[in-house]
Amino acid sequence: MRPTAARPHRTALLTPLVALALAATALTACGSGSGSDPDTVKISFKQSTDNSIKVMDTYLADIKKQFEKQYPGKKVELVPIKAPDSEYYTKLQQMLRSPKTAPDLVYEDTFLINSDITSGYLKPLDPYLAKWPDWNQFIDTAKSAAKAEDGKTYGVPDGTDTRGLWFDKGIFKKAGLPANWQPKTWDDVLAAARTIKQKVPGVTPLNVYTGKPAGEAATMQGFEMLLYGTNDGTTDPLYDTSTKKWIAGSQGFKDALSFVHTVYKDKLGPDVSDALDPNIQTYVFGEMLPKGKLGIALDGSWLPQAWLKGSGHEWPQWSQELGLAYMPTQHGQAPGKVSMSGGWTWAIPSKAGNPDLAFDFIKTMQTKANAEKWYIANSGISVRKDVAADPAYATAQPGIRFFTDLVASTHYRPAYPAYPKVSTAIQEAMEGVTTGDMSVDKAASSYDDELKSATDNQVTQR
Amino acid sequence: MTTAPRQAPGPDATASAPGPALTQSAHHQSPRNDHRTLRRVLTHLLPLSPAVILLLLFLAVPIGYCAYIAFTDLQLTGQAHSSFVGFANFRTAFKDTEFLNAVWLTLVFTVLSSLVGQNTLGLALATLMHRASKPVRTLTGAIVITAWVLPEVVAGFLLYAFFRREGTLNAILDWLHLPSQNWLFTLPILAVSFANVWRGTAFSMLVYSAALDEIPQEITEAAEVDGAGGWRRMWHITLPMIRRSIGTNLMLNTLQTLSVFGLIWVMTRGGPGDKSQTLPLYMYEQAFQNSMIGYATAVALLLLLVGSLFSVIYMRLLRTEV
Numbered sequence: 085m086r087p088t089a090a091r092p093h094r095t096a097l098l099t100p101l102v103a104l105a106l107a108a109t110a111l112t113a114c115g116s117g118s119g120s121d122p123d124t125v126k127i128s129f130k131q132s133t134d135n136s137i138k139v140m141d142t143y144l145a146d147i148k149k150q151f152e153k154q155y156p157g158k159k160v161e162l163v164p165i166k167a168p169d170s171e172y173y174t175k176l177q178q179m180l181r182s183p184k185t186a187p188d189l190v191y192e193d194t195f196l197i198n199s200d201i202t203s204g205y206l207k208p209l210d211p212y213l214a215k216w217p218d219w220n221q222f223i224d225t226a227k228s229a230a231k232a233e234d235g236k237t238y239g240v241p242d243g244t245d246t247r248g249l250w251f252d253k254g255i256f257k258k259a260g261l262p263a264n265w266q267p268k269t270w271d272d273v274l275a276a277a278r279t280i281k282q283k284v285p286g287v288t289p290l291n292v293y294t295g296k297p298a299g300e301a302a303t304m305q306g307f308e309m310l311l312y313g314t315n316d317g318t319t320d321p322l323y324d325t326s327t328k329k330w331i332a333g334s335q336g337f338k339d340a341l342s343f344v345h346t347v348y349k350d351k352l353g354p355d356v357s358d359a360l361d362p363n364i365q366t367y368v369f370g371e372m373l374p375k376g377k378l379g380i381a382l383d384g385s386w387l388p389q390a391w392l393k394g395s396g397h398e399w400p401q402w403s404q405e406l407g408l409a410y411m412p413t414q415h416g417q418a419p420g421k422v423s424m425s426g427g428w429t430w431a432i433p434s435k436a437g438n439p440d441l442a443f444d445f446i447k448t449m450q451t452k453a454n455a456e457k458w459y460i461a462n463s464g465i466s467v468r469k470d471v472a473a474d475p476a477y478a479t480a481q482p483g484i485r486f487f488t489d490l491v492a493s494t495h496y497r498p499a500y501p502a503y504p505k506v507s508t509a510i511q512e513a514m515e516g517v518t519t520g521d522m523s524v525d526k527a528a529s530s531y532d533d534e535l536k537s538a539t540d541n542q543v544t545q546r
Numbered sequence: 547m548t549t550a551p552r553q554a555p556g557p558d559a560t561a562s563a564p565g566p567a568l569t570q571s572a573h574h575q576s577p578r579n580d581h582r583t584l585r586r587v588l589t590h591l592l593p594l595s596p597a598v599i600l601l602l603l604f605l606a607v608p609i610g611y612c613a614y615i616a617f618t619d620l621q622l623t624g625q626a627h628s629s630f631v632g633f634a635n636f637r638t639a640f641k642d643t644e645f646l647n648a649v650w651l652t653l654v655f656t657v658l659s660s661l662v663g664q665n666t667l668g669l670a671l672a673t674l675m676h677r678a679s680k681p682v683r684t685l686t687g688a689i690v691i692t693a694w695v696l697p698e699v700v701a702g703f704l705l706y707a708f709f710r711r712e713g714t715l716n717a718i719l720d721w722l723h724l725p726s727q728n729w730l731f732t733l734p735i736l737a738v739s740f741a742n743v744w745r746g747t748a749f750s751m752l753v754y755s756a757a758l759d760e761i762p763q764e765i766t767e768a769a770e771v772d773g774a775g776g777w778r779r780m781w782h783i784t785l786p787m788i789r790r791s792i793g794t795n796l797m798l799n800t801l802q803t804l805s806v807f808g809l810i811w812v813m814t815r816g817g818p819g820d821k822s823q824t825l826p827l828y829m830y831e832q833a834f835q836n837s838m839i840g841y842a843t844a845v846a847l848l849l850l851l852v853g854s855l856f857s858v859i860y861m862r863l864l865r866t867e868v
Contacts, residue, residue: 174834177623199624199837297817357711357731360818501624505836515819 124159125441126187128179130172131164136396139389139462146457151448158441163187170299180205186435188442192239194229194426195300199501201232207432208236212443218450218468226467229496230429239429240446242455243464246423246490247309249273249409250373250381252287256407259283259379266409268416270310270343273380277352280379288372289352290380294344295515297362302514303507304424304497305383310340312495313413313422322506323498330498330506330539332532334546339414341524345517356519373406374399382411385487389463403482410490423494427467465491505538616844622837635844645845647820648828652804652852655739655824660803663743665796668750673780675751676758687751694748702812705741706730709813734814734822741809746802750795757791758784789863797860804853825849 129140141164148160165175173196179185180200192200200206213219219227222241230239253263259280267273277289293306308322314336315321321336323329331337347353354372358364369390372378374397391399410421430449432442448454456471458464460480465487466472478485497503513531516522522530536543616635620628639645671690675683693701708714709729716726729737761784769779785792807826810816816823816831823831825845833842 170835174622177837196623202626203621203623204626205623295818297815355711355728357728357818360731361710362815362817508831508835512819515817519818521819 126161127189128163128187129191131166180433183435186433188436188438192431198499206238207434221468221470239431241429244425244427245385246487247384251407255379267412288354288378294518295360296511303510308424317419329542329544331546332543338528348518370397386463408486419493423490425494502539509534616847618840620840635841648825652824656803659739659742660799664746664750667747669754671751672754690748698808701745702809706813709737738810753795757788793860793863800856
């Protein structure tokens with residue numbers, strides 16, 4: 085169509101209307117749905133935005149086949165949501181609001197499950213779990229991952245993840261560092277990075293995710309891996325469970341920020357502009373590590389998933405080229421190592437049409453054989469005792485033993501409804517010290533201010 | 547717009563027989579006239595009614611609902627019930643430095659990319675093309691329009707690739723032995739403004755090409771004969787004659803630019819920090835990352851307000867005819 089200048093008056097009146105229409109529809113957009121069919125169980129899950137990664141799709145297609153065979157006359161409809169994490173949550177929450185759009189079974193991140201429970205989006209599973217013998221195979225921390233403040237359980241975890249230090253043995257050799265490297269304190273980590281910087285020019289010594297562009301990766305793989313190593317190892321440094329208040333003004337917080345500040349000020353990390361690139365995570369596992377451009381990466385147990393056959397970044401020899409070390413506590417205090425865990429659970433929406441059938445699907449997914457298949461396929465860390473003890477699982481992939489052992493000394497985030505906002509505030513503080521726009525003290529105090537508004541003043545000073 | 551119905555003739559203007567009334571001549575006053583008017587109004591309105599109903603359903607209702615939500619503390623998640631909070635969301639917005647920063651950046655982005663960039667460049671291109679030979683016109687038109695028809699996200703990725711540290715722009719600068727830098731990091735708002743100019747100039751160019759085509763050639767020729775140079779002709783003849791198009795174009799551009807989201811999201815995600823976080827991105831962060839739907843909707847209403855403010859200014863500009 086060729087826009088012309090004729091009759092601008094009419095256009096003038098129309099335009100604000102069009103603008104209003106666009107704004108209004110954008111804000112109230114919602115999907116349409118049909119009522120549920122009693123014989124069909126609808127399952128929503130997160131599909132990778134990387135077209136070459138089909139781990140979840142393949143696994144669910146297999147379970148669907150098994151389920152339809154086991155329950156004749158019943159059908160499974162898979163409803164993939166192709167989106168990055170944060171957009172997946174949003175889409176899911178919009179679907180959960182209405183019985184028309186709510187699926188029967190959803191894949192929920194433990195990061196947001198408490199928030200969705202508070203909203204009344206999910207159904208307590210206790211009646212089902214009581215009658216399900218396999219539930220006893222789940223380790224206690226995992227059972228609590230989807231437990232709400234009301235004491236009820238709202239999800240069945242399908243694994244967890246842990247975090248640690250990945251290092252490039254080739255770079256370490258050139259720098260004269262040991263191939264069985266295991267730092268005991270934060271200073272050991274920084275010292276190794278400094279040695280790399282000095283002896284192996286042209287590579288990035290150490291990556292610590294930071295700032296808002298990296299999102300939750302900055303908070304969890306970056307900041308919390310430091311913060312949870314600052315105190316005695318038993319109390320939560322972010323949230324005081326006894327008073328149910330968030331902790332402000334702690335020395336540990338400043339120390340963790342100070343570590344991030346040092347990494348970027350001393351140019352031990354990636355160039356600041358790369359560190360704050362929204363695609364930094366893909367860059368780390370897709371390019372920096374496989375191409376030998378990164379000495380040490382503070383990252384998650386799931387990395388090998390990206391290097392599997394047919395994943396687009398195939399790197400089968402990673403286990404010979406990379407070493408693994410625990411992230412140490414600040415001064416080497418007990419328990420000596422730090423890990424954070426999250427993971428995903430299968431949950432049933434409160435507005436689901438076929439909750440019973442949905443739980444039957446969970447049971448099919450969580451037979452020992454299927455669970456094991458899943459852990460191995462997605463480089464997941466088992467939360468089931470029977471699978472963890474199975475030699476077939478432990479030897480399926482290099483690194484699994486290392487990361488499964490970390491489950492004993494791991495921490496879960498205080499994933500209460502305010503957590504996403506607290507996480508953003510942490511990312512902002514990190515970004516301030518990363519760019520050097522803020523001193524550590526200034527960033528910590530602006531975090532304290534943000535914390536107050538993010539948590540409705542539910543804050544305690546430490 | 548429908549034509550205004552003729553005045554009813556007075557007290558005797560009640561119902562009468564249907565049918566032949568329509569065939570009577572227009573100036574012939576009769577009691578039937580009123581009925582005819584009614585019929586005429588109906589025949590005009592009836593075909594419009596589906597549109598009106600659709601407008602009400604898909605425009606008025608959602609806008610009304612949005613306006614309502616803006617006064618509540620509705621959250622996407624983490625809340626069992628929402629409640630009415632009056633003007634609290636608006637007060638929070640004006641106290642929030644991030645919001646004020648977003649307003650400022652939105653204005654910078656709009657002025658740079660829409661008012662200055664797209665508008666001026668579009669006019670310049672249209673003027674040059676007006677005089678160019680047909681092949682040149684076609685070729686330039688095709689290139690510029692390609693940028694316009696590209697989906698916002700695709701354009702975003704293209705320009706991300708252009709501006710990033712290992713991107714095309716730095717490759718060119720290196721080749722010229724000029725210092726390179728990460729543009730998306732050092733000058734994010736300029737980079738996204740440039741991207742918007744790149745993408746949206748075609749629209750202005752089309753509007754102005756059409757407007758220039760409508761200027762009678764005799765006037766330009768007469769001015770030329772009178773000895774007016776290129777700049778004077780532009781200033782005294784062309785610009786005043788296409789004034790209405792300038793207004794329309796400015797308004798369309800501005801409203802479109804105010805709502806740009808995908809382009810900035812893909813290129814910088816509003817960062818680094820909040821250095822390219824315009825109002826739509828701020829809204830998105832509040833609504834979908836912090837789950838504060840009520841607050842974000844209040845911000846959306848404020849954005850609509852900014853849009854209508856611009857519209858009013860341009861409409862005034864349009865009203866003063868030459």
